[in-house]
Amino acid sequence: MKYQKAIVYVSLFCAILALNISCGSDDNQVVVEMTSIEEGRRLQVANLYDNQIEPLQIEHIQLTQKLLEASNAFIELPTEKSLTDLKNSWSEAFMFWEQAEGYNIGVVRNSFVHSQIHEWPIDLDAIEKSIDGETPIDEDYIATLGVLSKGYGAIEYLLYYTSEAKVLEEMSIGENAQNRMDYLVSLAENLNTNAKSLQELWIATESSFKTRLESGVNGSQNLMVNAVIAELETIKLKKLEQIINNSENPELRLEAFYSETSREAILVNLETLKKTYTGNFETEGFGMEDYLVDVLDRADLNDNILATFNEAIALFSETEVSLKILAVDNPEKIVELRDAVTEIIALLKNDYSSAANIVVTFNDNDGD
Secondary structure, three states: OHHHHHHHHHHHHHHHHHHHHHHHHHOOOOOOOOHHHHHOOOOOOOOHHHHHHHHHHHHHHHHHHHHHHHHHHHHHHHOOHHHOOOHHHHHHHHHHHHOOOOOOOOHHHHHHHHHHHHHOOOOOHHHHHHOOOOOOOOOHHHHHHHHOOOHHHHHHHHOOOOOOOHHHHHOOOOHHHHHHHHHHHHHHHHHHHHHHHHHHHHHHHHHHHHOOOOOOOHHHHHHHHHHHHHHHHHHHHHHHHHHOOOOOHHHHOOOOOOOOOOHHHHHHHHHHHHHHOOOOOOOOOOOOHHHHHHHHHHHHHHHHHHHHHHHHHHHHHHOOOOHHHHHHHHHHHHHHHHHHHHHHHHHHHHHHHHHHHHOOOOOOOOOO
């Protein structure tokens, strides 16, 4: 009997010991399941297209249609209210475009449709020459003009270049009132047409964009990361640095000079680029951040990148005056804003690209 009890005790002891060893092994040797490189690329580009690029095209068309309707309403009855409504429609559509601006990728980039939608600084002389001319102004005429005579920038000029009272006067009883009105509504029509063309381009390239998972310059992941870097470089070089370096009338180089919304536009750019990095659009998704952490196991680099994004966004958010005023009164502040963007570029262009084996194709002379 004592012998049998001893066997039972020994068996229980061994079972408890085995259980403790097993539990201890689970605590100290956590198995981390990493996402494969190809799966990480697939998740990344699919999330970007389905949850950002595709819905952006749909809403942008709707907003440009709303802008066209507001333009027609203003032409039919030019009043302070219809002008205010038109300005609000322009601002809503323009700020929304700042979300889509950075996705100038592949076939879309080669089409130059982004430049048809928005480019700056606009050519004031060319615009006024068209308005003063005898050629009938309609959308077909606008389509023949250079990119600096059309798009969001040209509409902004017509609506904001002087006081509202003066705009109303020139649009209703001015010497070239009819031409000015025709130019305005034709710009809105052309903008809506180009928004639809952009959507068609994306629909046509959806399949290849989602399936090109190879490494190298033609892979969709490579194109996407380069688009983010290119947009950051555009903010740095064109939206900020040209203002710093142009000592004569630096404010005239601002993206949205007449409406004084240049800072707000850049803030939208940065917030959108951060979403592209995290992959978190309307809901949480797989982005550049997840690829860095789940595929490459570089949580340390991810923390640094997120910190620089947050610092730059906070700096632009906390700046209380417009870049138009800063360009004249406090250009050192624009240097500070530029440097904050430069910090993000350095991490993505060097550290992230090196870790993810990205071929950086953007250079300072791209001019786009």
